Ligand SMILES: Nc1ncnc2c1ncn2[C@@H]1O[C@H](COP(=O)(O)OP(=O)(O)OP(=O)(O)O)[C@@H](O)[C@H]1O
């Protein structure tokens with residue numbers, strides 16, 4: 001699938017960065033607020049469904065943002081506190097696939113604003129004497145460590161990416177790391193350890209991409225000319241997939 005575009009000398013998107021979705025499974029998308037993460041995420045979801053239209057996509061949107069409101073009546077969309085249910089339902093199906101080996105269906109768990117959820121839920125856990133945060137971090141760590149072989153992916157979107165968010169060192173399991181905008185020295189150290197990144201200005205939707213086995217490269221996400229149409233296609237395919245899973249009929253690729 002396409003994971004963004006390389007930039008030409010004029011700074012415009014040029015060649016697509018195309019990688020095999022099976023090998024480049026887990027994505028960490030990070031950048032400061034307003035750097036274009038959610039927008040890039042919408043782009044990537046569209047690319048995923050173009051490449052692999054039958055994928056079952058779980059979307060957790062802790063911020064309950066306008067960006068994903070078009071998914072309100074999509075049953076695998078979870079906003080705010082409901083993100084917990086989303087992760088747990090994904091993990092239940094993940095475990096089912098692992099144990100029964102009955103399907104190698106591609107499944108992707110997407111979590112926008114993952115650290116904000118972890119921060120919020122940690123406070124709730126203290127008040128309520130619950131341990132929901134560890135359920136979530138363990139489910140995500142297990143997916144990152146064991147998901148690739150059974151086509152179960154985690155795509156996490158974060159403003160920061162400290163290792164404490166990822167249980168048992170599982171941060172090392174992302175095959176794709178995208179850092180949008182200008183990253184602080186500390187952030188660069190966290191996600192692009194040992195890479196030399198010039199301190200140049202970045203526009204929204206621009207940044208760097210590190211994929212397993214390749215050198216760090218610049219990446220740009222293009223402006224989607226008709227965002228409502230793009231969202232409509234995503235919604236349409238996701239809803240068809242639900243039906244397809246029910247009655248095994250075919251879904252249509254993203255136009
Ligand atoms: N690739 C792009 N090209 C041009 N403009 C963009 C691009 N991506 C995002 N923008 C603009 O920047 C704004 C902020 O983008 P977005 O909401 O994706 O940022 P974010 O990193 O998710 O921010 P937050 O952390 O606040 O959620 C968008 O409303 C859009 O107008």
Ligand SMILES: [Mg+2]
Nearest residue numbers: 037038039112
């Ligand atoms: Mg956002």
